[in-house]
Amino acid sequence: xxxxxxxxxxxxxxxxxxxxxxxxxxxxxxxxxxxxxxxxxxxxxxxxxxxxxxxxxxxxxxxxxxxxxxxxxxxxxxxxxxxxxxxxxxxxxxxxxxxxxxxxxxxxxxxxxxxxxxxxxxxxxxxxxxxxxxxxxxxxxxxxxxxxxxxxxxxxxxxxxxxxxxxxxxxxxxxxxxxxxxxxxxxxxxxxxxxxxxxxxxxxxxxxxxxxxxxxxxxxxxxxxxxxxxxxxxxxxxxxxxxxxxxxxxxxxxxxxxxxxxxxxxxxxxxxxxxxxxxxxxxxxxxxxxxxxxxxxxxxxxxxxxxxxxxxxxxxxxxxxxxxxxxxxxxxxxxxxxxxxxxxxxxxxxxxxxxxxxxxxxxxxxxxxxxxxxxxxxxxxxxxxxxxxxxxxxxxxxxxxxxxxxxxxxxxxxxxxxxxxxxxxxxxxxxxxxxxxxxxxxxxxxxxxxxxxxxxxxxxxxxxxxxxxxxxxxxxxxxxxxxxxxxxxxxxxxxxxxxxxxxxxxxxxxxxxxxxxxxxxxxxxxxxxxxxxxxxxxxxxxxxxxxxxxxxxxxxxxxxxxxxxxxxxxxxxxxxxxxxxxxxxxxxxxxxxxxxxxxxxxxxxxxxxxxxxxxxxxxxxxxxxxxxxxxxxxxxxxxxxxxxxxxxxxxxxxxxxxxxxxxxxxxxxxxxxxxxxxxxxxxxxxxxxxxxxxxxxxxxxxxxxxxxxxxxxxxxxxxxxxxxxxxxxxxxxxxxxxxxxxxxxxxxxxxxxxxxxxxxxxxxxxxxxxxxxxxxxxxxxxxxxxxxxxxxxxxxxxxxxxxxxxxxxxxxxxxxxxxxxxxxxxxxxxxxxxxxxxxxxxxxxxxxxxxxxxxxxxxxxxxxxxxxxxxxxxxxxxxxxxxxx
DNA sequence: GCGAACCACATTTTT
DNA sequence: TGTGGTTCGC
Numbered sequence: 001x002x003x004x005x006x007x008x009x010x011x012x013x014x015x016x017x018x019x020x021x022x023x024x025x026x027x028x029x030x031x032x033x034x035x036x037x038x039x040x041x042x043x044x045x046x047x048x049x050x051x052x053x054x055x056x057x058x059x060x061x062x063x064x065x066x067x068x069x070x071x072x073x074x075x076x077x078x079x080x081x082x083x084x085x086x087x088x089x090x091x092x093x094x095x096x097x098x099x100x101x102x103x104x105x106x107x108x109x110x111x112x113x114x115x116x117x118x119x120x121x122x123x124x125x126x127x128x129x130x131x132x133x134x135x136x137x138x139x140x141x142x143x144x145x146x147x148x149x150x151x152x153x154x155x156x157x158x159x160x161x162x163x164x165x166x167x168x169x170x171x172x173x174x175x176x177x178x179x180x181x182x183x184x185x186x187x188x189x190x191x192x193x194x195x196x197x198x199x200x201x202x203x204x205x206x207x208x209x210x211x212x213x214x215x216x217x218x219x220x221x222x223x224x225x226x227x228x229x230x231x232x233x234x235x236x237x238x239x240x241x242x243x244x245x246x247x248x249x250x251x252x253x254x255x256x257x258x259x260x261x262x263x264x265x266x267x268x269x270x271x272x273x274x275x276x277x278x279x280x281x282x283x284x285x286x287x288x289x290x291x292x293x294x295x296x297x298x299x300x301x302x303x304x305x306x307x308x309x310x311x312x313x314x315x316x317x318x319x320x321x322x323x324x325x326x327x328x329x330x331x332x333x334x335x336x337x338x339x340x341x342x343x344x345x346x347x348x349x350x351x352x353x354x355x356x357x358x359x360x361x362x363x364x365x366x367x368x369x370x371x372x373x374x375x376x377x378x379x380x381x382x383x384x385x386x387x388x389x390x391x392x393x394x395x396x397x398x399x400x401x402x403x404x405x406x407x408x409x410x411x412x413x414x415x416x417x418x419x420x421x422x423x424x425x426x427x428x429x430x431x432x433x434x435x436x437x438x439x440x441x442x443x444x445x446x447x448x449x450x451x452x453x454x455x456x457x458x459x460x461x462x463x464x465x466x467x468x469x470x471x472x473x474x475x476x477x478x479x480x481x482x483x484x485x486x487x488x489x490x491x492x493x494x495x496x497x498x499x500x501x502x503x504x505x506x507x508x509x510x511x512x513x514x515x516x517x518x519x520x521x522x523x524x525x526x527x528x529x530x531x532x533x534x535x536x537x538x539x540x541x542x543x544x545x546x547x548x549x550x551x552x553x554x555x556x557x558x559x560x561x562x563x564x565x566x567x568x569x570x571x572x573x574x575x576x577x578x579x580x581x582x583x584x585x586x587x588x589x590x591x592x593x594x595x596x597x598x599x600x601x602x603x604x605x606x607x608x609x610x611x612x613x614x615x616x617x618x619x620x621x622x623x624x625x626x627x628x629x630x631x632x633x634x635x636x637x638x639x640x641x642x643x644x645x646x647x648x649x650x651x652x653x654x655x656x657x658x659x660x661x662x663x664x665x666x667x668x669x670x671x672x673x674x675x676x677x678x679x680x681x682x683x684x685x686x687x688x689x690x691x692x693x694x695x696x697x698x699x700x701x702x703x704x705x706x707x708x709x710x711x712x713x714x715x716x717x718x719x720x721x722x723x724x725x726x727x728x729x730x731x732x733x734x735x736x737x738x739x740x741x742x743x744x745x746x747x748x749x750x751x752x753x754x755x756x757x758x759x760x761x762x763x764x765x766x767x768x769x770x771x772x773x774x775x776x777x778x779x780x781x782x783x784x785x786x787x788x789x790x791x792x793x794x795x796x797x798x799x800x801x802x803x804x805x806x807x808x809x810x811x812x813x814x815x816x817x818x819x820x821x822x823x824x825x826x827x828x829x830x831x832x833x834x835x836x837x838x839x840x841x842x843x844x845x846x847x848x849x850x851x852x853x854x855x856x857x858x859x860x861x862x863x864x865x866x867x868x869x870x871x872x873x874x875x876x877x878x879x880x881x882x883x884x885x
Numbered sequence: 886g887c888g889a890a891c892c893a894c895a896t897t898t899t900t
Numbered sequence: 901t902g903t904g905g906t907t908c909g910c
Binding site for chain 1: 886887894895896897898899900
């Protein structure tokens with residue numbers, strides 16, 4: 001055991017504590033079983049977490065294999081690994097630093113057989129799960145209009161997040177129901193709980209028959225495994241002596257229990273007497289990091305009490321508060337503090353910074369969403385043109401994905417390159433999903449949901465009838481659809497034509513499986529084979545619908561993603577590929593920190609959590625939009641909205657914009673929108689309004705109580721670009737003209753040279769890391785929302801296609817200028833080109849040093865610096881706290 | 886079994 | 901806005 005441990009770069013206490021404030025240093029060193037780091041926004045929590053891990057390794061004598069670090073997103077995990085690598089060396093790459101879900105997959109792949117999961121199990125995404133629920137509903141004669149599969153699934157998800165098993169539900173509400181027995185009916189029910197209980201039970205039965213798990217199962221079934229199998233539990237408890245959880249405020253009950261189980265907190269085992277650190281037995285040491293003010297996932301089962309009651313839950317727990325913020329100006333923090341302070345029942349916490357007041361928050365009230373977008377676009381052009389910001393310094397945030405459209409259009413009109421994060425996801429596209437369904441069905445023959453999805457895709461004359469025959473047979477024999485297909489010849493009463501077609505399909509799948517078996521290590525070739533042999537690609541290629549062109553692109557992109565996975569994974573397998581694709585999230589497509597994409601970023605506030613940008617636009621600050629209308633009646637949901645506002649505000653480092661529209665089109669209809677209450681919550685003296693009132697407001701008679709500004713019509717256009725913000729009296733003295741805003745839009749943004757290149761990055765999907773991007777051929781235009789619409793012939797679509805063409809040409813003409821901006825003149829980030837042997841630099845910790853070598857490896861460039869008495873260090877330029885002299 | 890046409894629907898956030 | 905489901909005619 002000892003010998004297999006690879007070396008960890010030893011770090012001295014001084015190194016690990018260098019540059020930390022008192023609280024941070026205390027958190028890094030804390031020596032005890034349970035630690036809560038209450039880390040306000042921007043307080044350097046990731047830094048503390050990674051240093052703490054390094055501390056445990058080099059100062060407490062822990063081994064890398066004893067540590068389990070859990071995050072919520074792959075991106076966060078990758079980032080932590082990367083930072084750890086610079087701190088302790090390549091060992092970090094092999095440590096358990098992962099998301100809850102992938103850690104659970106890993107555990108279940110290893111030991112899932114103990115609870116009846118065969119190792120090649122499928123992971124169903126929400127769409128798969130919904131299909132399954134729908135199938136069940138139809139069979140149980142449930143009115144899917146009244147009880148949508150979506151809502152039923154949400155309920156099932158609630159159960160699972162709360163670790164409530166289907167057995168319990170069934171026992172309590174429908175003990176007569178027999179899952180898996182065809183013809184079993186719910187019977188009469190006056191209580192919807194009966195319905196939920198039956199569907200839940202049947203759903204789990206089908207999942208297990210298909211050797212599949214859904215998202216929530218990954219957590220719940222891992223808990224089940226640990227609880228039912230003492231041997232397995234013991235194994236992990238001995239293994240993981242230190243468990244660290246990031247974003248703890250977002251954990252749900254199941255995840256909370258998982259941590260306790262893995263850590264053996266309730267196991268009753270005694271701590272090794274006199275051991276260093278957590279020793280080799282007894283409860284693992286738990287460190288959690290979080291901010292209850294940033295809990296924004298309660299709607300998905302996150303339980304804020306987990307963090308609020310940490311001290312009660314874990315014996316001898318210690319809490320350390322991090323309140324110094326290293327990200328934002330005091331103005332921004334004051335706004336954030338003011339907003340969040342209105343939430344009742346929270347522990348008071350006030351962020352502060354040493355960075356100074358900075359400029360005021362800038363407000364803008366537009367007449368409608370188009371104008372809001374147009375103004376933002378002009379403003380971005382100004383920031384890029386006059387203030388020296390890069391596009392990648394700027395982010396636009398909104399409450400809901402639907403709001404992105406008007407912003408996108410404005411940016412396109414202005415020729416500003418942007419990148420949209422989220423929205424319709426790559427793996428949710430029909431064509432991609434179809435191809436993936438084939439892969440799933442190949443890998444896991446029992447996977448009924450995916451097999452049934454593709455049985456007639458592409459069209460091969462196998463309709464509802466054929467499917468019914470097959471599933472009837474399968475149900476009668478309590479076997480899978482695939483087995484039924486194999487036993488095709490013994491199915492009676494099947495039309496010859498159907499039998500033939502089914503036979504062809506069976507042979508197709510058999511052939512593909514054989515191919516997959518022989519080429520298991522080359523998923524990209526399996527993808528190619530599937531696209532080819534199934535006719536998926538051929539069907540799209542022969543189509544004349546322009547939409548299908550992009551679908552073909554998407555499929556080739558899928559192949560590239562597989563190729564990329566293959567290159568970055570030493571022991572690549574088809575199953576491994578399916579796994580990585582099953583667990584990707586929106587935020588995973590975000591560029592890495594410090595990378596200049598040359599594009600403005602658009603995303604929802606939820607996706608933005610954990611990120612920071614020099615310039616942030618919070619758009620759609622209207623009642624009903626944000627806070628969202630559905631959240632406005634319920635006090636606790638409103639509190640969550642307020643936390644979301646807090647998250648949004650604290651993303652900004654230097655300049656924060658808040659914008660609103662007086663009229664916004666919602667599902668086709670225009671609606672008048674009142675200003676968001678959150679705008680009122682920000683102290684007036686922090687905001688400088690470029691335009692405070694809209695034409696609509698004027699008619700309505702002002703919106704702030706008192707109506708003292710009834711006559712203010714705005715008048716932003718005069719002069720705002722000629723002077724800097726900050727010191728001018730609010731919406732004030734500059735010459736005003738009474739503009740209703742209708743004349744807006746004819747002005748000439750777009751005329752200057754800020755057009756830049758578009759979409760410099762290639763893949764936004766698949767695995768990150770390792771510089772070399774393969775498959776650059778699937779260029780950058782994906783990610784804008786174009787091409788996602790369907791249908792096809794209205795005039796609107798035509799316009800949008802034209803815009804897409806515009807985008808494409810921009811992307812092709814990715815100018816030398818844009819290329820240059822990627823590698824040069826990065827304010828803040830450091831550039832290899834600026835470093836030469838012999839140059840002097842200063843380092844936050846080591847002080848003055850001389851460069852002895854420079855390795856230009858693009859993003860991963862390394863310089864070697866001689867710090868005299870502090871020694872010679874190799875530093876990753878991207879992350880090292882150095883400054884050139 | 887298929888495709889076109891129509892209609893009703895719902896629209897928050899997602900590991 | 902667009903999607904998904906249903907219906908109808910072939």
